[in-house]
Amino acid sequence: MASLVLDRSVRYGCVSSPSKQIMPRCREFDIDHALDQALNAFWLKGYEATSMTDLMAAMGLSKSSFYECFGSKREALLAALSRYSEREMAETRRHFSAAEPVAVLLAEWVRHSIDPAACRPSQRCGCLIVNIAVELAPHDREIEDAVRHHLDMLAAFLAETIQRGNADGSIPSGFEPAHSADMLLNLIAGIQVLAKGGVETHRLAAIIDVQLECLLGSTH
Template structure:
């Protein structure tokens, strides 16, 4: 952060937002105080309010950023995979994240904590899940030669399995057990 006498501090908004996301991810929204947030973001309260508005607005921006980044990363990786079967298995495994940390998916964590009583977070969560569902339906259609719309039910089932596996991993289910679960879902990927 650069500070000049008589001028407001300058900071990188994305870096500050990433720091907020990491804190919300680690502690949850309700357990994060404004002091925790401004300290993690290395911002004064006036800079925080001037740029981000509120704690809730910061969370909404972090959820949006996370969802967009993760989806773009997944799309990019899948575009590089010519084999539709491998691409589909990779997508399901990436969503399940059985071999990642036990922190879980930031968006799913926020969904579980807040969506039942926050329509805006529910909407962001639904949008992200719908994008993933459409992505999986497209991969299934590419594999089967059917229309993507015809693969919606299978895509939704695979997404439910992958998201559930992610939550199970966070709850302590071993990566090997998650791998077994995903292997059992293989018939849905044919």
């Protein structure tokens, strides 16, 4: 009975095998789904505070499956960071592909970061990249690289987006797009910290409003 249930989630089969390799027994879990659960666990409690027990429970794996598939707690975090970054970038690109003025999309995007309804996996957990950057980036080179890679991708995309906004006339071209992009990055990062520190949402909203007014001109 248990095997019937588990069999439904079999995936990946021989995907990562070197050509002719077969897969005598199929993996009983979905790697991406397990990684999402690991990601949520790290997101909720941070790296150090998430024990292997927490992680295995969240992912629904036994120790042997976890170590076979992910190698170590730290490597699982690196994989989770990578997946998070891809998810966030895809979602961001999707958002900005709508056919509205870029300034409007930008304001929506920034305000989304303090929308309590949009908080996943739970309230008050902020942004995984920010959390991990603060906890681990100064002490682990590979993690710092992962964080910086995400920040660079996001900054580059935002700069590009702001240029589009300059072109469509919705964003005044008073600042270098790269500077404005960094400002937005900084705005979001700061907001995550202040939110964790218990600063009230209306104050965070006011910070966003003033900042957007500085960067985009009139109110949006």
